[in-house]
Amino acid sequence: MSDHQDSVDTALIERRRRLLGASYRLFYRQPFHPVRGEGVWLFDRHGTPHLDAYNNVACVGHCHPRVVEAIATQAATLNTHTRYLHETILDCAQRLIDSLPPPLEQMVFTCSGSEANDLAVRMARAFTGGDGLIVTELAYHGVTQSIAEASPSLGSKVRLGQAVRTVPAPVDLGDGAAAMGTRFAAGVQAAIDDLAAHGIRPAALLLDSVFSSDGIITGPRGFLGPAVDAIRRAGGLYIADEVQAGLGRTGVMWGFPRHDVSADLVTLGKPLGNGHPVAGVVGRRDVMDHFGETSRYFNTFGGNPVACAAALAVQSVIAEEGLVEHAATVGGKLHVALNQLADAHPRLGEVRSAGLLAGVEVLDPAGSPDAAFAQALVDALRERHILISATGPHGNVLKIRPPLVFGPEHVESLGGALAASLAALAD
Known part of the structure; x- marks a missing residue:
């Protein structure tokens, strides 16, 4: 038919x-x-x-039997929030942290990549004392209020936040990673300078590690270094949005290490659960500690046993297959x-x-x-x-x-x- x-x-x-x-x-x-x-x-x-x-x-893969079985078995046993003790959330966090490079040591679970990016920006603002957020010109990072205001790909009718600045996406002119990195970092520095001119301290540079909404920019490897250096010199953090690049997508486990940079915070989305709503933020211990001491955060079902069972199954399938x-x-x-x-x-x-x-x-x-x-x-x-x-x-x-x-x-x-x-x- x-x-x-x-x-x-x-x-x-x-x-x-x-x-x-x-x-x-x-x-x-x-x-x-x-x-x-x-x-x-x-x-x-x-x-x-x-x-x-x-x-x-x-x-x-759609409906992978290992993931389906993990979800069904855990759903038939127990599903509740993270204020009770449960081994699965710890096993899942441990496995993810072990797969990421230093200095990433702690994790907070959410239900979606939008929530993860929203939380990462809150953490960066709390830790740095700044508000300024820098993203690329056609970035997409999510749909919460604050993240929609930092997702220009949603269209001109979704206005950018007053503390958000956009920079041109990296451009490969065939002259190597160093020259490409210098050009991109110049845009980041200009955004930092504009924030300063408006009395706004930078909090973070938030980048999708493969610039998927900007047209997919994957190389040459190493061009991100100067931009990351620029935001850190200004007192901000580098947030690596790994929702699309992570979990093996680029032929390595995570996208940002392809550029020989370290991240202060890393965000994950629903690929972690093969579509089941599980996501999160992995970060530096000092950033996580500061946020925990100064802010109250609780996500009722972020990291629940069923979600973490799905995420553990996904990680097992990636490794075993x-x-x-x-x-x-x-x-x-x-x-x-x-x-x-x-x-x-x-x-x-x-x-x-x-x-x-x-x-x-x-x-x-x-x-x-x-x-x-x-x-x-x-x-x-x-x-x-x-x-x-x-x-x-x-x-x-x-x-x-x-x-x-x-x-x-x-x-x-x-x-x-x-x-x-x-x-x-x-x-």
């Missing part, structure tokens, strides 16, 4: 419009209606499999395949990738960003039962971010479908 929109989906779309708030959006010209997930596949209600090359939240190494190996094949396509098709530009995260620029015949053609490619791939999205300041960067169990055969399928879509749209 064709999966073109039929009366059932039309009725469902109308019901959404009637029942859900106006802020909800659907992907794709032809909306997708999945009813079941397994590994890298999402199945629509007709049973048609769709290759998921987009959904990073289900990082170890070798998914970090797998992401590096398959990501290398993905990079080669995308570069081959870009070499063959003038409408594709630069390929930026690390592990199983890739961005591909889409250009018009004159070589300028082409958001309309990028969206046409996204929709054409959806017609061929492959799911990706688009990102970047011009909306022209194909965003490929599959579950970590994505394999070489899936790279081949994606590459073939992208080539066919390019050919069809050119005709």
